[in-house]
Amino acid sequence: MxxxxxxxxxxxxxxxxxxxxxxxxxxxxxxxxxxxxxxxxxxxxxxxxxxxxxxxxxxxxxxxxxxxxxxxxxxxxxxxxxxxxxxxxxxxxxxxxxxxxxxxxxxxxxxxxxxxxxxxxxxxxxxxxxxxxxxxxxxxxxxxxxxxxxxxxxxxxxxxxxxxxxxxxxxxxxxxxxxxxxxxxxxxxxxxxxxxxxxxxxxxxxxxxxxxxxxxxxxxxxxxxRAPLLLMGVTAPALDGVRGEHPATRPPLTWNPAHYELLGNGLISAAWRGERETRLAWREGAWSVNVAARRGVGPENGAYTGAGVALNVSPFTLAAGLDSSGPLLGGAVALGGYGELWGRASRLRDEWQWGWGGTFIPADYWVVTAAHDAAGTQLGLRAAVPWQSGEGRPLRLGGGYRWGEKPGPFAEAEYRVGSYAVTAELSGDASGERRFGVKFTSVW
CATH class of the missing domain: 3.20.20.370 (Glycoside hydrolase/deacetylase)
Structure with a gap:
């Protein structure tokens, strides 16, 4: 950017x-x-x-x-x-x-x-x-x-x-x-x-x-x-959105438009798991800009694009913006150094849709996550393997469970090289369907 x-x-x-x-x-x-x-x-x-x-x-x-x-x-x-x-x-x-x-x-x-x-x-x-x-x-x-x-x-x-x-x-x-x-x-x-x-x-x-x-x-x-990554993260969702009509869908379950407490100077991620998802975050002082895009969601090939501008007045962060269907609101509160709780509200098909979640770091290299919206709920736990501690323990293993849309357990493995990471996810549901996903992330 x-x-x-x-x-x-x-x-x-x-x-x-x-x-x-x-x-x-x-x-x-x-x-x-x-x-x-x-x-x-x-x-x-x-x-x-x-x-x-x-x-x-x-x-x-x-x-x-x-x-x-x-x-x-x-x-x-x-x-x-x-x-x-x-x-x-x-x-x-x-x-x-x-x-x-x-x-x-x-x-x-x-x-x-x-x-x-x-x-x-x-x-x-x-x-x-x-x-x-x-x-x-x-x-x-x-x-x-x-x-x-x-x-x-x-x-x-x-x-x-x-x-x-x-x-x-x-x-x-x-x-x-x-x-x-x-x-x-x-x-x-x-x-x-x-x-x-x-x-x-x-x-x-x-x-x-x-x-x-x-x-x-x-x-x-x-x-x-990271210049090519940033350029791709800005242009790919925009180009994808002009290729035809896509019915509006919900924001990503775990997206926080008031992302600040756990944000450095910036973040970009791209994920593929039956749909395509891109996220961008950019911080300037007490302000941050958070963008999320989903494409190819469900059999209707639904799409979502949302962007919010957030202001941090510790321990609170407030966000406002627009998404595919109209106004977008968000907020977050810091948990005394242990993580944050967040919430968002946006309109979909003329109805307000609510979502909330949180990230909690109870001990070094342990992370508990939760998220909920109208489509379902997700709980997750991730821990870093105590290997190569002098390099920040680059291997992380985790898993959890999703309820609601496509319910079932999931497992994930992430490997980091400096400020870059690749995450692989395997999930399943009651029907026996197995899904594989991969995500690339860069932070700074």
């Missing part, structure tokens, strides 16, 4: 600040995991020619919107940052920002406490990458406090000012707890915002292996790897 607007209005969506995020130095491993020292040197020279001044993360969060500032960021605290990136940045007179996983300091391959102090003495900023690199948006309030607290033995008198959220996963609960821990800014990843970025969720567009050529264009227009 922001990238598309930026492409249409050159210069209007120029990212301020520009944040380049790397992990290992001198080793390959994906689009953003590794960078060669020579390539790092070229990136710095490119941005400098474009008029950017290099600062640390906390300085960028305080910089005026009109000033061109850039941040060179290294996540995870690999020892190669000290050996290979420090000499490059020192020769260029550029300060770096290293986000350290506190539990890994001193371990093989990671920065030692002495190296952390030397980076700080060289003008670098040392930020927090949490205690153990957990997926923060999946944690209970107690887990958030544990992960976002900085250990005194590692920081001494220099408490971190900023946090880089692991896997780019954060929400309003995470941002609030980061502020309570005294943090002044956070890096959330993702494409640039349309307005002034939230200092607790600064965007950091994904880099590409081709940035020797593409970096000037990406910086100018705010292009991110």
């Amino acid at each position: 922001a990238a598309a607007l930026g492409a249409a209005l050159p210069g209007a969506a120029q990212a301020a600040p520009v944040v380049l995020v790397y992990h290992q130095v001198g080793a390959s491993g994906g689009a953003s995991l590794g960078i060669d020292p020579d390539a790092l040197n070229r990136r710095i020279e490119t941005l400098r020619r474009m008029g950017y001044r290099f600062v640390t993360a906390s300085e960028a969060a305080r910089a005026p919107a009109s000033e061109r500032v850039a941040v060179i960021q290294f996540d995870d605290g690999f020892e190669s940052v000290y050996r290979l990136a420090l000499p490059v940045l020192r020769a260029q007179g550029v300060p770096g920002t290293a986000y350290v996983i506190w539990s890994r300091v001193g371990q093989p391959g990671s920065l030692s406490a002495a190296q952390v102090q030397e980076l700080r003495a060289a003008g670098w900023e040392i930020g927090a990458h949490t205690h153990a690199h957990a997926a923060l948006a999946d944690l209970s309030p107690a887990g958030l406090r544990r992960e976002l607290a900085a250990p005194d033995q590692e920081t001494g008198d220099a408490a971190p000012r900023c946090v880089a959220y692991p896997l780019n996963r954060q929400d309003a609960r995470v941002r609030r707890e980061a502020r309570r821990q005294g943090l002044q800014c956070g890096v959330a990843g993702g494409p640039p915002t349309l307005g002034r970025a939230d200092p607790m969720a600064l965007p950091a567009p994904a880099i590409t292996p081709w940035d020797d050529s593409l970096l000037p264009m990406r910086v100018r227009w705010g292009l991110d790897a």
Whole structure:
């Protein structure tokens, strides 16, 4: 969305600040995991020619919107940052920002406490990458406090000012707890915002292996790897809707038009399970825009499109908008850091249709969901398998039951790669019919 607007209005969506995020130095491993020292040197020279001044993360969060500032960021605290990136940045007179996983300091391959102090003495900023690199948006309030607290033995008198959220996963609960821990800014990843970025969720567009050529264009227009996904999410439902008449149907059972408490900076998902469903969410400060579209529903090939604008006044969020049949209203209330309850009302065939639901996070990596509308009820439970905890436990298993329309049990498995996820679902009903579905999700 922001990238598309930026492409249409050159210069209007120029990212301020520009944040380049790397992990290992001198080793390959994906689009953003590794960078060669020579390539790092070229990136710095490119941005400098474009008029950017290099600062640390906390300085960028305080910089005026009109000033061109850039941040060179290294996540995870690999020892190669000290050996290979420090000499490059020192020769260029550029300060770096290293986000350290506190539990890994001193371990093989990671920065030692002495190296952390030397980076700080060289003008670098040392930020927090949490205690153990957990997926923060999946944690209970107690887990958030544990992960976002900085250990005194590692920081001494220099408490971190900023946090880089692991896997780019954060929400309003995470941002609030980061502020309570005294943090002044956070890096959330993702494409640039349309307005002034939230200092607790600064965007950091994904880099590409081709940035020797593409970096000037990406910086100018705010292009991110998710730009094609966002463009598809906006245009596909619209194009689908003009291909013929489709009878109006209900909103997706679990859609919350007042989505905010459990929203980071944005979300896009596309699902296929006998019908096609697309969802978009975009947050700007206390406001969010939430869009849902359904196509090919039931034997009548029904369709639904709805969009709401929501305003958060903690702990409440209120939403209003339009859908296929008329006005749309919504609301949500936060559950003290444990999730949210939500409700919506819309008109279908000249009658008001009500729906409600909730998401509850009783313990780390456990999620209980519920939803109800005129067509039926759904209850679900999902848990993360305690495997690869240092990568946010990427495998999740769950299941539940649906009553009403197409009743029966369902089971699901989700696998995450950073801020992307693929979910497979298998469901059945009393007649013995089996249905398979798949969903792709990207958050930032």
